[in-house]
Amino acid sequence: MSTYTVIGGGIAGASIAYHLAKTGNSVTVFDRSDNGQATSASAGIICPWVSQRRNKKWYKLVQEGARYYPDFIQELEEVTGQSTGYKRNGAICLFKDERIQQLAYERISAKQDDSPEMGAVRKLTDAEVKEMHPHLTNNYPAVFVEGGGQISGDQLLTALKEGIHTHGGKWIQQNADPEKCEGTIIYAAGAWAGEYSNKPNVRHQKAELLHLELQAEDGHTPSPVVMGLGPMYIVETGSNHYAIGTTHEDTDEFSITPSKENQDYLHGEAKRYFPLADISDQFMAVGLRPFTRDSLPYIGWTEDHIFSVNGLGSSGLTAGPVIGREVAAYLTGKETVLNLDDYAYI
Template structure:
C-alpha cells in the first residue's frame, strides 16, 4: 500500500518504520512543531510500578516494555546510530516506611508475567547513596533493576534515519498535503484536531528542568514522590519533571511558576548540590477523553492514532508494530478494538 503518515513523533515514526518493514511504501510529513512531546520527553521505561488500574493500558505498556530490547537492538543495528536507551535501573521513593511493604507487594505481584522488570529490593540509605551519591536519603526507597530510560528526541531522530534507510520518505513541511495515498494515518499529537474532528484531542503543558551537577557517572532513574521523576543523561546532565497543566494554548514558553516549583524540587532531591546550566524544556502532551491511546479507523483510507500521553515512549514502538501488522493483515498481540473511542467513554 501507499501510506502517508502525518506527524513524526514517536507514534508516527514508529508506525512508519514498522510499515516499511512490512513492505509498504511510506511517506512521513512532519511540521516539527515546537513542543512536540516526543522531542522533549526523557522516557522512563518502568510501567510495572504504576498504580493505574486500567487493564487495557497496563497490557499495552507491559508489552511495550517487553518489546524494547528487541526494538532498540534492531534499530541500532540497522542505522549504526545510538538511540539514547540504556538499562538504568530505578530508585523508587515513598513518603514513609508504612507504605513500603504494600508497594513492594504490589510491584512484585506483577513479576510473574513481566520477568523483564528484574529484581525489586529494599534499599538502606547507604545502599541508595552508593547508587546515587548526590541524591537525598530523606525518603524510604526501593530499587528495580529492570527499569530503563530513553532520550525521546534521540530515538525519534534514529527512527527517521531508519525510515529513510528502508526506502521511506521523511518530509519536513509547513502544512501536510491532502490525503492522496491508499491510507493516511494522522499521528499529529496535540495538534490532532487541526486535521480531523472525529477524535477530540486535548493536551497538557509539561515543563521540565534541565541542569548539570559535577559528575562523570550515569545514575539510575528516580521515580520520586507523586509524579516527580529524575533522569540522568551522563556527564553530569539531569532532567527533573514534570508539571501537568491542562491548557488549550500552544504556547511553549516556560513559566516562572513552573521553574520555581521545579527548582524547589531539585533542591529537595539534591540537597546542598550546586545546580548549573539551568534551562527549561516544554512539551505538549496529548490525551483523549478516555485517557487511552486511540487507534481508530475513520474510513477505508483514513486512520487516527493519538493520545499516547505520558507513556508514549513506552507504548509507541509496540503500538507502531501492532498497527503495521493490522494494516498488513497479520495477527496482533493487542486487541486494537479496545483502543477505539465512543462518545461518553470514561477511563476504562
C-alpha cells in the same frame, strides 16, 4: 505492497512508518517539526510496572511496550548505526515512609510473574541508595526495579527517520494536505490533531521539565532513573546533568514559553532530592502532551481511509514503538499481540 501516508512525525507516527517500511510498503511521512512536540521534550522513562493506574487496557499497552523495547532498540541501532540513548540502569522509587514502601514493594513485586522483563524488585537501604545514586537524598525509603530504563526522545526519532529512509520510506518536513495524500492515511498529529479532524477528541497538557547541572565531582557510574514522591521524576542526561519534572497544565493554547513560576518550583524540588549539591539551572523543556478519553490512547479507524493514533500522553515513549509494531501488523493483515479493538472506542 501497499501505500501509506503518515501525518505526524512524533514517536507514534515515526514508529508506525518504520515498521511499515521495513516490511516493504510504500511509506511517506509528513511532519512539520512543530515546537512543543511531546516526544522531543519527554524525559523518556521506561518503567510502567510501578504505575498505580488501574486501567487494564492502558497497562497491557505499556507493559507490552516495555517488553518490546530491548529487541526493538537492538534492531534499530543495528540497522541505522545510531545510538538511541537507551539505558537500562534500573529505577529507584521513593516513598514517604516505610509503610508505603512495603505496600509498594508488594504491589510492584506482584507484577513480576506476568512481566519477567522488569527484573528483580527489592527494598533499598540508605547506603544502597547512596551507592547507586551518590547525589540523591536518602531521606525516603526506596524500592529498586532492575528493569527500569530511559530513552532519549530526540535520538530515538533521529534513528527512526534514518531507519525509514534505509527501508525506502520518505520523510517530508512540511504540512500535509490530507486531500492529496496517497493510500491509507495514518493520522498521528498529537496535540495538533484538531486541525483536520475532531475524531477522536484530543485535549492537551503543557508539561515543563527543568534541566540542571550539579556542581560535583565527575566519575560516578550512570545512575538509575528516580521516581520521586507524587508525579516527580529525575533522569540523568549526562555527567552531573539531570532533568526533573514534570508540571501539568491543561490548556487550549500551543505556547511553549516556559514559566518562571514552574522553574522555581522544579528548582525547589531538585534541592529536595539533591540537598547537598549546588544546583545550576540550565534550561526548561516544554512539551504538549495529547490525551484522549479516559487518558487511554486511541488506535483505530476514524474514516474509511483514515487510521488515527493519538492520546499517548505521558507514556508515549514507552508505548510508541510497540504501537508501531502492532499497527503495522494490523494494517497488513498479520496477527497482533494486543487486541487493538480495545483502543478503537469510536
